[in-house]
Amino acid sequence: AQSVTQLGSHVSVSEGALVLLRCNYSSSVPPYLFWYVQYPNQGLQLLLKYTSAATLVKGINGFEAEFKKSETSFHLTKPSAHMSDAAEYFCAVRQNSGGYQKVTFGTGTKLQVIP
């Protein structure tokens, strides 16, 4: 069975500081991994995805994530936080299970950016 763990339900950073949001997964086979962002009163939007083409994945709004198989991690980073980055971020894994591409989401991390 696949699972996703996001460490820290709330993360606060100062504007201009590094953003690091952690995601660890468990999967019996190489998974497909995703990061989504949710702004208030909106649905989730795709930030980036890992599909085995490259271990360092660049997404929208300056975010990137690195797939580390040995650590079963897919942490999300951004060098310099902007106020507009304040949102909730979800890590997700998609993997074949019983012939279907099932999706599992982490519990989310709310990012607060302090001016």
Add this chain to the structure above:
Amino acid sequence: DAGVIQSPRHEVTEMGQEVTLRCKPISGHNSLFWYRQTMMRGLELLIYFNNNVPIDDSGMPEDRFSAKMPNASFSTLKIQPSEPRDSAVYFCASSLESGGSPLHFGNGTRLTVT
């Protein structure tokens, strides 16, 4: 591409009433998901359809909840009778049935049951 369309955007109803939420997935997508989001329980998968067939409904809370997908372009989630604890934001998402395909979410329906 109009994206995933959900209606209504907001629904306020009294306990005991029937509620129907609607979803139009992105054309060509063959997987559809219904999620519920609350502060207490976070994002929960209710049901997952593939090619209009329910594949995983283990997240449907109880018999008061039912979901249908009569064709590839329309799905409904019905709650009958509704209870205050059903108050939440309900999201519909669609995707291709492919491991590398992301989910595309609608803007959700905010349900309030008084």
